[in-house]
Amino acid sequence: MQRSFSAPARVNLLGEHTDYTGGLVLPMAIPFKTVAAISPRDDEQYSFASASYTSVREFARSDRSEGRGDWSDYSVGVLRELQKLGTEPRSFALMLDGNVPLGAGLSSSASVEVASGVAMLAYSDRKLSMKEFALLCQRAENSYVHSPCGIMDQFVITAAKKDHALLIDTRALTYQHIPLQEGGLHGTRVIVCNSMVKHSVATGGYGDRRRELEVGQAVLLQRYPQLRDLGDANLQQLQSCEADMPPESFLRCRHVVTENQRVRDAVIAMRAGDAKAFGALMVQAHASMSGDFASSCEEIDFLVETAVTLPGCFGARITGGGFGGCTVNLVREDAAQQFVERLQEQYLERFHVKAESYICDAVDGAFRANGLSEEAE
Ligand code: ADP
């Protein structure tokens, strides 16, 4: 019998590149879906297919081969991590389908890992807590796909709750659901706008930025051994180390230290229902990603600069790892539709490309959506 499991995509409201140095992030799950359909086979083989690709990957249950460098590694990596835990699922065929835009910064990769993982857990009757499961999916991407991502994407896609953003402390791996509407950012909408410039976490800029940041963090920790990581540091401590690190490492670290503070301030703004303050923090965050972190691009900067001139827009910023992908915008509800139209019009005129835009509700993560329990039993 075939069974289907789904995982959403995510947009990050605030807290970029803070999730691998013990910092804070504030993403939410959005209504795009990856569906993983799993069915038994009776031939001691596993097979992986996707509606988005023509290739099918098939191998024996006993096979432990490395990644192939294609789309199937995201799912097979999850199987490998389960096998490392001693779970050897019976033979299955796994088929992926869905509508998450690929390589757009909305984390189709984590959506695939989580959907595949939830399917494999249910199929093999293995129980993991949400936290163990999100970490397993991250390890799949780090060690099988060789993509140096942090924990944010897998965590929010697993643990999100409808109508809430998710504040994650990426060191402690604790989280809080922050309401978006009741008292929160009441009367606003979150709008995702796709520049259609593809980014890739597996290659290029993301890894460079991560290395530059880690060089700076190492200098800081040597000077202040009481700090556990960059997530603990304040601006003064960082500034006192400026001369001892490469200039680009200082700037990358400054982005992260100020970004963690912006997430703290954003949560206060949300709890106070202050959309204006929240939007101002988004604009500051964008300036920091584009300036100190040097990971925006012309198209994204244009989308942000245009968005903030439009009626009803509280704030806009790049979202996701950078170097293309999407912007996230906070817009007054009654101005949302017109905002999308005008932003698309201006982008089309400037770059001759239609920037697909989505007015997003916050949806449940995969554990809630598939009726899995939060804690391992
Ligand atoms: P993002 O996560 O921002 O969408 P990534 O480059 O991290 O971008 O991940 C995109 C990759 O994930 C795709 O190139 C593909 O290999 C894989 N992927 C995403 N969705 C699917 C899918 N439905 N089927 C198969 N592979 C997918």
Ligand code: MG
């Ligand atoms: Mg990804």
